[in-house]
Amino acid sequence: MADRGTKKQKASSSVGGRRRRRSPTPSPSSSPPTPTNDLFSSDEQQEKYAQHFVNREILESKYLEDEYFQGKNFQFYDILHEAGLTEFVCLRRHYHPQLVRVFYSNMSISDTGLFEARLEGSKLG
Numbered sequence: 001m002a003d004r005g006t007k008k009q010k011a012s013s014s015v016g017g018r019r020r021r022r023s024p025t026p027s028p029s030s031s032p033p034t035p036t037n038d039l040f041s042s043d044e045q046q047e048k049y050a051q052h053f054v055n056r057e058i059l060e061s062k063y064l065e066d067e068y069f070q071g072k073n074f075q076f077y078d079i080l081h082e083a084g085l086t087e088f089v090c091l092r093r094h095y096h097p098q099l100v101r102v103f104y105s106n107m108s109i110s111d112t113g114l115f116e117a118r119l120e121g122s123k124l125g
Contacts, residue, residue, distance in 0.1 A: 039102045041118045049105035056104075058097045064089045 040046040066086055069077035080086050107117040116123060 039099075040106065045106050045118070049102060053101040053105040056101055058100055061092070061095065063092055066090050 040049065064077075064080075064086070066077075077086070080089060103117055107115060110116050
């Protein structure tokens, strides 16, 4: 039996019928600054962020090119269009990696199974 090895392959995506390799967003050489206490509801949340999220990699943004789908028979695109979501999934906007990390570090699952997060002391969801 041939040895296939255990090396993981990088994810790739298809654009215009061509496959391209996706490389992760490069991490800065030093840790980002710890956010101010204003973004956390408790010292526990700030400690959780410092231990588990401060250096966590954030994947590159993903979006659709709506021109690619026009004139082609993709049911998924039609569903997005009918739901009024095509503009949303095609947006190319800047985001703040530090706030993304804070959001996920403040996220929890409630007793009813719902995702909840707090940002600047306000409950989101």
